[in-house]
Amino acid sequence: MCVALAASTAFSVMACGGDKKPASNNNTSKGTSEESSASILKQIEGKEYDEASGIIYNAVLGDFKAAYDEAKKVTDNNDERYAKMAIAEAKMLESGIMCPTQGNGGNYRFTRVAPYSAPSVQWGLEEDKKYQYLVVDDKEFLKTDEVNEMKAKWAEDRGKGTFRDWEMKYLKDKGYKLKDELSITYSSDPKTWDCLGTSLQADTDPVLDTIDPLVGYNVENEMVGKLAESWEESDDHLTYTFHIRKGLKWVDNQQREVGDLTADDFVAGMQHMCDAKGGLESLISGVIKNAKGYIDGDIVDFNEVGVKAVDDYTLEYTLEEPVPYFLSMFGYSIFMPMNREYYTSKGGKFGQEYDNSSSDYKYGKTPEDIAYCGAFVIKSYTAKNSIVYEANKNYWDKKNQTVKKVNWRYTDGQDPTKLYKDAKSGTTDAVGLTQEIITMAKEDGRFDKYASTSNVDGTTFVAFYNLNRAIYHNSNNEKNLISPKSDEDKERTRAAMLNRHFRLALSYAFDRQTYRAQRAGDDLKATALKNLYTGWNLVYTENEVTVKINGKDVTFEAGTPYAKMVQAQLDADGFPVKAYDEKADDGNGSGVGYDGWYNVDNAKKELATAIEELGKEGVTVDADHPIYVDVATNSAVSYFKNQAMAYKKAIESATDKKVIVNVIETANFDDWGYSGYYCQKGDEMNYDMFDFSGWGPDYGDPSTFLDTLLPEYSGYMCKCLGIY
Incomplete structure (x- = not known):
């Protein structure tokens, strides 16, 4: 990450x-x-x-x-x-x-979000995708025993393809209704909205729900196609070919179409990531053919790098050598797409002409200066106040989208009483329990009934x-x-x-x-x-x-x-x-705890x-x-x-x-x-x-x-x- x-x-x-x-x-x-x-x-x-x-x-x-x-x-x-x-x-x-x-993780919390209603793989950014969260519409939180029962069922059913339906039925049988709005807190404003030009989690987190990878994971942590509907690996394990879903669109934050999503967007995204040198380009050095040479400046023609749009909907990656974990890398920002025409319309240039300090360079400066292909677009942003997301009407998986609006509310963490009051009132849908909040929750009787432990x-x-x-x-x-x-x-x-x-x-x-x-x-x-x-x-x-x-x-x-x-x-x-x-x-053995x-x-x-x-x-x-x-x-x-x-x-x-x-x-x-x-x-x-x-x-x-x-x-x- x-x-x-x-x-x-x-x-x-x-x-x-x-x-x-x-x-x-x-x-x-x-x-x-x-x-x-x-x-x-x-x-x-x-x-x-x-x-x-x-x-x-x-x-x-x-x-x-x-x-x-x-x-x-x-x-x-x-x-x-x-x-x-x-x-x-x-x-x-x-x-x-x-x-x-x-x-x-590993802390007490109160939450209205059902466990494992999003992927939970250890790597990449998929675990933070919120569009499929199951958020209960209740004045109180999920009960401790309910959270534990859902966790146990996930461990029991993982790999069977049945957990999502079971969890939704479980919540319904418990009398919960689901809401399509999620409110959470954040503590640091991004310095850029360009997820390909940064290495800071504070920058990528606000953007990851607005863009999708080629492949990702379902709630049972099985790899599934996202922007790619299928893919193949060559017998020598050096070439990976992805077939992009047709009909996908890029939009701006006002939901106006700005272009078709094509294989070239992944080529443009990777070149921009290498040009920007935000700190993560080394992850593909020695993995993608000739990427190291391009990053080091020994190769100036990006066409020599092992990522190619064979046609509008066929994308090919060529590796330096077999990389057993290659597909697991796609859940991370370094392989995300970027619309080439939109980027250049914001003053962006490629290769030796790249200069993000130029007066006409606007890409990633604000939420209005990026294009979207994920589950959400950023409707509004006020520094040290809020980030508001609304569902992308053109999202490819909108039929499975359970959350249609997300509110990020800024907190500096200085006032635990306010954090707790906001969670109790429904202003936010979860709160981590600091020592001060634990004391308050024990006094008002909520701790024993609603406290659960977040996953590590x-x-x-x-x-x-x-x-x-x-x-x-x-x-x-x-x-x-x-x-x-x-x-x-x-x-x-x-x-x-x-x-x-x-x-x-x-x-x-x-x-x-x-x-x-x-x-x-x-x-x-x-x-x-x-x-x-x-x-x-x-x-x-x-x-x-x-x-x-x-x-x-x-x-x-x-x-x-x-x-x-x-x-x-x-x-x-x-x-x-x-x-x-x-x-x-x-007695099972572990390296934590x-x-x-x-x-x-x-x-x-x-x-x-x-x-x-x-x-x-x-x-x-x-x-x-x-x-x-x-x-x-x-x-x-x-x-x-x-x-x-x-x-x-x-x-x-x-x-x-x-x-x-x-x-x-x-x-x-x-x-x-x-x-x-x-x-x-x-x-x-x-x-x-x-x-x-x-x-x-x-x-x-x-x-x-x-x-x-x-x-x-x-x-x-x-x-x-x-x-x-």
Whole structure:
């Protein structure tokens, strides 16, 4: 998914276990090569930013990159590919560049939207499609037992093709009537309405219901045709041919027809996405033939790129090599169409002539400056107020459309009482239950009757560590979020952050359950905790597979989840983290729902090693000379500030205040965003630890996560590490 923004309320659109600890290890963490902070600092002294980024990357993530390169060479055996990617992920986790925190969901909520009335696949944007939502027209919410019964039935009936009809009958039998209007909240206005020219979830979310992909998923998560009525794959798995539905129209936001939807729209969309370089073009680099050459500027004729309109209704993609997960990529914005004539009418140009700063370039500037082919058009938009959608009268699947109007209502999350009152009154149709709302709901008797738990999705939020911090105020405004550190303290922190043991000490000291409890409450404090970057069950082996781990053959049986293979490498390296726990989920095994990182003893051991190593490099660390770690937060939303304070307390307690966390506050959401989320390069990142963002899967393969950590601007999330 586009880079996700820290979650706030259930059914709002974001700008995005147990108490067991991992077993104690007598030694500090092993399993990856290390280079001293002093050595790295000496190598990057006087170097240009990109060269310095490369030196730091190779020193810190060299083992990951080598293992990942080996994994990506495997294109003819998915199971071997998954296992080798799991080995690479283990090496990345062992590097200490991040500590996974949580996923989206796993929180209490009240809702009038029936569960699984939209797709729920982990990857892409299909799960956020709202046109088929079943929204009950009731002054109260769906009851807890009703939500749970519908969830259980979906799990039982998935794949039978019967759940949708069953759910509609179930709601009718319970006395509910359905309404065709949905009202939800959102917390960040888009910076652009061009979903092909951005990598931010805050930009794509408002547009995804207005445009459709070639293929997508039904409510039972089976792949179905959308704008394509059929498709074929060549025997060599290098060519995919799609047959576009005939008679489809593009309209503007006043529902006036602006053109026919044809195969060329997908060619135009992909070229524009590559020209705009919004941050996601790397997803097709090495996948679509010659896409990398065009993106890098080595190829200037887009006709050489492997996407071609054979005729008006036949579209052909040619790949560089077989890509087993290729079809799962189509639910994401990078493959969306764009009407060529409408784009050029708004001042858009292609190739070397592309210039979105031109005075006549209007495309994507407002909802009036895009064309629509999805279930909705945007009828009106008022910044920090509302976005109103109405049904597209020309939508190809309008006969199955249950929601005809959607109201997005802006909230900054500062007033939980208003959020709750709006949901109770029907002004909105769902509300996530913060601690303040839980208290109110228990007092008025609604909590026990209506509270349900939202599903945990595929997104992973992460605590990233800045390895090469270059700025100590926001890049867009030097007066915002200013670090209190002295120049000496800045250099000491910089040296510490380049020490692997110091980073691991921070990760092991991070009490993530207490951190999450500030939002979800004690009951659900572990529910959405994640213990690796990639979704623990994003893929499973289909067949038995044997790979070498530290020189020894290790065999994984068919049906092994990805996280279990990651754990095998971690265990072999003596790395004391539980990315997968056989005992989790009532003995079924899982990678979520427990804290597999937090261990104060391990934190102290890692810190002792870091202090010894830094001392040899001339950096003294003790209670009188602590390392200062800057963390930015939004003080206007109580649980964001409380999370930051919980982090501060955990780190300072576990390290005996040899590490001090500076919580730097702002009451402005955008100012917080410009500390990292809205930044485009690593040298704009204004923090030492960043917990404001995460990544969601774009397609069904571990590379959707691991590719984000590739060097030389290929990996979108590397900037969160202060490099590239």
